[in-house]
Amino acid sequence: MIAFILLAAAESDGQVEQIARTFGVDWQHLVAQIISFSIVCLVLHKFAYRSILAMLEQRREQIRQGIANAEKIKAELDKTEVQRQEVMAQAHAQAAKFIEDARLAAAQLQQEETRKAIAAAEQIMARAHEATAQDHDRMLADLKREVGNLVVQATTTVTGKILTAEDQRRLAEETSKQIAA
Amino acid sequence: MKNTKQAKREAKQLYRLCLTNGLLDENRVRQVVQHAVGSGERDTSSVLAHFVHLVKLDCARHTATIESATPLPDDLQTEIQTGLTNRYGAGLTTAFVQRPELIGGMRVQVGCDVYDGSVRAWLDALAKSF
Numbered sequence: 001m002i003a004f005i006l007l008a009a010a011e012s013d014g015q016v017e018q019i020a021r022t023f024g025v026d027w028q029h030l031v032a033q034i035i036s037f038s039i040v041c042l043v044l045h046k047f048a049y050r051s052i053l054a055m056l057e058q059r060r061e062q063i064r065q066g067i068a069n070a071e072k073i074k075a076e077l078d079k080t081e082v083q084r085q086e087v088m089a090q091a092h093a094q095a096a097k098f099i100e101d102a103r104l105a106a107a108q109l110q111q112e113e114t115r116k117a118i119a120a121a122e123q124i125m126a127r128a129h130e131a132t133a134q135d136h137d138r139m140l141a142d143l144k145r146e147v148g149n150l151v152v153q154a155t156t157t158v159t160g161k162i163l164t165a166e167d168q169r170r171l172a173e174e175t176s177k178q179i180a181a
Numbered sequence: 182m183k184n185t186k187q188a189k190r191e192a193k194q195l196y197r198l199c200l201t202n203g204l205l206d207e208n209r210v211r212q213v214v215q216h217a218v219g220s221g222e223r224d225t226s227s228v229l230a231h232f233v234h235l236v237k238l239d240c241a242r243h244t245a246t247i248e249s250a251t252p253l254p255d256d257l258q259t260e261i262q263t264g265l266t267n268r269y270g271a272g273l274t275t276a277f278v279q280r281p282e283l284i285g286g287m288r289v290q291v292g293c294d295v296y297d298g299s300v301r302a303w304l305d306a307l308a309k310s311f
Contacts, residue, residue, distance in 0.1 A: 148311025152304045156284060159300055160250075163285045168251045171286035175298030176257065179289060180264035 185227070192231030196239070204272040205239045242292040245275045250283040250299065265291065 020027070163171075195217075199209040213232070217225045245265050247253070253261070262275050269291055280288075284300035 145311045148308055152308045155307075156301075156304055159304075160281075160284045163250075163300070165251070168249075168285055169254065169257065171298060171300070172249055172253055172257055172261075175287040175289060175296055176261050176264055178296050178298065179261065179268060 188224070188227040189231050191228045192235060195228070195232050196235040199236075203270075205236065205243070210236060238292075240274075243269075243273050245269070245273055245289060245291045246278060247275060248278045248280045248283060248288040248290075248299075250279070250281055250285050250287075252279055253277060253287070261287075261289070265289070 195213050199206055199213060201209070214229065217229055217232075247258075247261060258277060262273075265273055265275065273291070282301060284304070286299035286302075287296075288299045288302065289296040
């Protein structure tokens with residue numbers, strides 16, 4: 001800018017002077033202000049901008065670390081999610097295995113109980129059949145004995161009346177022959 | 182006091198003394214009994230008891246009891262006596278007894294041998310078979 005002003009002053013000194021007077025420019029004040037402004041800029045650059053830039057750099061570093069941490073945390077979360085999914089899958093598989101084992105055990109128990117129940121029922125049936133058969137045999141024997149007694153009584157009553165003297169002699173001779181034999 | 186074994190042995194000796202040709206002589210039996218009772222010896226009761234038992238057994242062996250529902254004809258009685266004599270030898274005493282409860286037929290017992298052809302026996306066997 002200074003070079004531009006000097007160049008302008010060198011090339012068109014008159015014109016510039018005229019414009020500067022029109023706008024009320026005081027070269028001494030302007031140069032002084034420029035110098036003071038430059039000094040202020042240097043001081044600010046040295047004492048303020050550096051610390052601010054350092055602070056900004058620190059903030060940037062913190063933000064970068066925060067982003068890295070967030071990404072790390074996100075990765076950890078993803079990893080944890082994967083592990084959770086694996087654990088859930090294992091738990092599901094184990095639960096399914098437990099359920100299947102329990103179902104098998106229940107089926108075996110049911111079969112065993114069914115078999116025992118069938119055996120008990122068959123045993124009861126066999127005993128019932130045996131008892132029935134024994135009752136039947138006993139009743140048959142009683143009936144046979146009763147009928148036999150009736151037959152014997154009837155025969156006893158009738159035989160003495162129908163046996164003739166010849167029959168008596170024939171019966172006695174049979175015994176006599178048995179003795180003589 | 183004589184023990185049972187000795188009493189049995191002496192009773193058997195007395196019993197053998199009473200046998201004549203294998204048959205029991207009643208007179209000798211009476212003599213033995215009278216002698217034993219008259220001797221007054223102790224312990225003769227057990228010997229006599231065994232002796233009586235042997236005599237009873239002998240009598241039973243030589244006694245045939247013929248039981249019939251109706252009286253048997255003479256010829257049949259003779260036939261039966263002959264058959265018994267042939268089987269058991271001479272000296273057999275026969276006794277004919279009428280027992281209407283036999284219903285029919287005849288029952289002969291000689292000692293432990295029994296020939297039962299009575300209707301009652303058949304009916305008893307029939308009743309037992311039921």
